[in-house]
Amino acid sequence: MVMTNLRDLEMRHLVAFDAVANEGTFGKAAEKLGYTQSAISQQIASLERLVDGKLFDRPGGPRPVELTPLGHHLLGPARELLARVGAIGEDLDRFRTGEVGQITVGTYQSVSAKVLPLVVGRMRQEFPDVQILLYESDLDDELDVALGSGELDLSFVVGDWTGQFESRRLFEDPFVLVTRPGEYKPGPVRLADLAEVPMVGQHANSCQLLNETGLRSAGLEPNYVFRTNDNGTVSAMVKAGLGVAVMPLLCVEPDDPGIELHPLRPALESRRVSIAWRAGRTLSPVAQRFVEIAVEVSEVFAERPLPWKGRAA
């Protein structure tokens, strides 16, 4: 078994082969390709060594060359290969301009609900054929791990990350007190007034930890009576009178008539929403644009009016 080895095949060979098959003579093919007749002769000879057999019969004299059966057999696949390579080149161009591509983005509940629709909407406008794969998790560090392992191109994250990740800050998301309407008088509520009050919250995740740490450093030991990672459930429990909740503003529906929002005094340090990617990792043009769009869209949240001002003024 003499397995023909085409590891040394070059596109030049196939281009020359195709040209000669089309033109009928080495000279015309050479002229067309900007080579010397000698060069084409050597290229074809080289290809014939590679495939271990003559590809053209050279009748001699002024008669055109003709494909041998082997050449005839190779011509189709050769042309198909050339076409395929051309298609790959075009596809790379489309990739570079963002006409085609794929991007995998990590996200979590509140961002999915409030921010992502705006970003995705603009992405679909700009890159209608780019696949946007979303990966939502509210678990502890699942997004970080996935981002670190390369599964995600980008991820929305809470807080600033340095070292492993690079990031762009999007907006600050203040913590607010969520209560039943009328439970507290409109306006700020002092943290001290929340001592012993039954509270609803999330399981330990970066956001919840930030929250609790803030409360404790203010001297308050919160009294959690229920924990769930579903933001809607938290609000529902508040409405049901199970307790109050300290939540990032983005996690609640400000217009929900069943709840009332209050600033806290002293205010907890806001959580910072950023979009991050692996340090040193090349971002695709599409991913870069995604980041920019996220930044632009986030101005809406950075500048949003705090809801209690309108309602309590």
Next chain:
Amino acid sequence: MVMTNLRDLEMRHLVAFDAVANEGTFGKAAEKLGYTQSAISQQIASLERLVDGKLFDRPGGPRPVELTPLGHHLLGPARELLARVGAIGEDLDRFRTGEVGQITVGTYQSVSAKVLPLVVGRMRQEFPDVQILLYESDLDDELDVALGSGELDLSFVVGDWTGQFESRRLFEDPFVLVTRPGEYKPGPVRLADLAEVPMVGQHANSCQLLNETGLRSAGLEPNYVFRTNDNGTVSAMVKAGLGVAVMPLLCVEPDDPGIELHPLRPALESRRVSIAWRAGRTLSPVAQRFVEIAVEVSEVFAERPLPWKGRAA
């Protein structure tokens, strides 16, 4: 538009690319491929110039390299291309051994009926996956033209051809007189006895011309009352009493009880059946084998007993 041009792409590039993507480091890929790490580094750099973008992120230090989005996008097509090239190589091997292929053969009625079934049968045994395309014509020079133009790889022909074609002689096919049983007494018939006798024959083709030329050079001007190129029809007309016929032995059914065969005195020069191909044209291995098989099979016809010996003895 900066159309990525992959004319300078070489398989080496893709092999190296694939190896690095698999192995994770340039060094391991180099070792696997029998190159230096430096060589792989330069090959990848070269490929990156071709596609105008980094394919790997090099984190530095002992960490493995990782595909950039561009590299990720290219990897699939690159591997597919490699697979395709490998498949082409295997296909060429199969072509060389005759496992796959195609052969176009010109033929004419009598050969189709008597010789070809034997040849094709053996070909199908030896090369079950080779396509055998047959092209039958009894017209004047249609086979010669098709063979000369390259449409046919091989063709059965009458007579010896030199110059334009190369050929192998297969067997000699003597002319016999076809009559109704009992019309002449068994045994040879003198040409002189055929003067004025109504005759059935073919239209002008190489075989018929050979026939008529032979008769005329013996001083006989044949009296054709009907011409058809269908051998069966010729025999049928003889049976019907329209006339007698001078035919190559291969064109009649010796065992047909409705006719009787007679040698001619003096005998006409036999037609020579050969198989021919364009001079200087490379024959595929399958075509070469076809010729050999045709030669072997033809021994049957070269050595066949002349039918009148058995019947008239």
Next chain:
DNA sequence: CATGACCATCAGGGTAACTGATGATCAACG
């Protein structure tokens, strides 16, 4: 027989590719 069109081959110069060595980077480890 001369001409012209064609391909193969040769010698050469130039370029590209591989090798081997060196330097820079960074994780891991003590």
Next chain:
DNA sequence: CGTTGATCATCAGTTACCCTGATGGTCATG
């Protein structure tokens, strides 16, 4: 916190290859 080891980039040098230009051989044409 320095040392070690693994990694890739780069450099210089050599080799190998490819293209050019010239030459010679072949063959149809007139």
